Amino acid sequence: MKLFNKMKEPVFFKESNNAEEQLEKLKDLKPTLNAEGIKMLKRDIKFLEYGIAGEKNIRFELENSHIPMYILHDLYLEEDDLSAQIDYLVVTKKLTFIIECKNLYGNIDINNAGDFVRTTEYKGVKKKEGIYSPITQNQRHMDLLKKIRVESKNNVLTKFISERYFDEFNIPVVVLANPKTVLNAKYAKKEVKDKVIRADQLVRYIKEAYKRSDSAVLSDKELLDRAQSYLDLHKERIKDYTKKYEPYTLNSDKQETDDTDHLDMKTKTTINEPSSAKKKDLYEELKEFRLSRSRSENIKAYYIFSNKQLTALIDKMPKSKEELQSVNGFGKAKVEKYGDEIVNIIQKH
Known part of the structure; x- marks a missing residue:
């Protein structure tokens, strides 16, 4: 049996322009802010542009993968008081990948305790700092997705099956999108190391995980239905990205x-x-x-x-x-x- 059949290429099932829209709104704010507000705005614009560039790097890898799969970009989940913003959800005929995009600057070391340490250098001076684990962040997204999927089932048996096999069919992965970042994970435990990759490794990662999986291969119709079931979980939201600057307006x-x-x-x-x-x-x-x-x-x-x-x-x-x-x-x-x-x-x- 071929690795994939019939459907030949990736399809972007959900696009996103939230970040681009946010960036435009922030740029429009500059004439309205005082000096302190402009300083904060410039920093936020820089980080946002960095994030957009990282997501574009991942998009490039996915759309040139030649893998038949549905891609949902910027999926927002909400349940009770919990929420999650999933950068990319990739649905293949066997597995679904929950992708957290990180366009980190500097070099990243992961130690045997699973801590992430970033090293940056400026004018010959190196600086090391711990950063919040993107694995933990992505796992929270995964947990909320699991909760929503399980609770959507109609009876006890389907709930049990959904919960029992969810981790087998849904794979969380952190993708470092900055091509200049050096990742050193040689001291990390295997379960941690397997969840962090560089953007240029993403397509190979998906293909290898697919080959290892013993799950049944979905038909094109079943694949579409599964992608639609994830899209149905998305919650549209109106968010004012500019409120934080109100104290700094002229x-x-x-x-x-x-x-x-x-x-x-x-x-x-x-x-x-x-x-x-x-x-x-x-x-x-x-x-x-x-x-x-x-x-x-x-x-x-x-x-x-x-x-x-x-x-x-x-x-x-x-x-x-x-x-x-x-x-x-x-x-x-x-x-x-x-x-x-x-x-x-x-x-x-």
């Missing part, structure tokens, strides 16, 4: 009333409304759209687009999402989220 009392005033956050000058009746109607309609979306998402209106960006929209009148992306402040994630509505509004004028 003139926060004026920003709270940004829906009605015309203060530009960067220049702190008054923005005049358009003089022509036609453009004034467009101005009001775009403001109304911004206010409506900010209320539905429970975020500040200027996080959708600032007054300065509103003026730029009216000046440039973008008639497509491609043209909209050329307007300063409208990156790919923001255009994907709001572009169709904004363009439709502009096209009516």
Whole structure:
């Protein structure tokens, strides 16, 4: 029997742009923050960009694996007071892999106690520090997934079977996505060593685990059903990534009333409304759209687009999402989220 059959290539069953969207929102915040807020923002943007780059490295490996499997990116689980954000869930015809992506800088040592120690070097000075075990983090994701799957079964027998064989069919693995990171796990116990790999080892890891498994091979239809059953567990959530910066905003009392005033956050000058009746109607309609979306998402209106960006929209009148992306402040994630509505509004004028 062939390793895989019929279905020939990987399929991304669930995509994610949460991180890209978050990055765009953070970048838009800069003109509204004081010096302390900007310092914190730059640090957060750097870490987020690092994480995005790491997930892209893993995506590259998966989409070029030529393995028939379904891939769910950024799966969010929630049960009672527990939650888990799974970076990648990979469903093959035998096994499911729960992947925790770590784009760590520095070199990583895992000792015989399972501790993770990172070594970094700056200007010839080496620094060692312990970091929270990504294995422990991923195991918590695995435990919650198991809890949800078991409790979804209809009777005692199926619950027992699901719990009994869950660990056999679901494999947690931590993937170090930074190609410059050196992993030293020679002193780690085998059960720890087997759960941490580099990104360039991921495809081989999946294939070897698949070959070792004695599980029955699912048909294409059964594989799709299993992937769908995992996707059905995903909980959509609206999260305001900007709330933590509110204490660091400039003139926060004026920003709270940004829906009605015309203060530009960067220049702190008054923005005049358009003089022509036609453009004034467009101005009001775009403001109304911004206010409506900010209320539905429970975020500040200027996080959708600032007054300065509103003026730029009216000046440039973008008639497509491609043209909209050329307007300063409208990156790919923001255009994907709001572009169709904004363009439709502009096209009516």
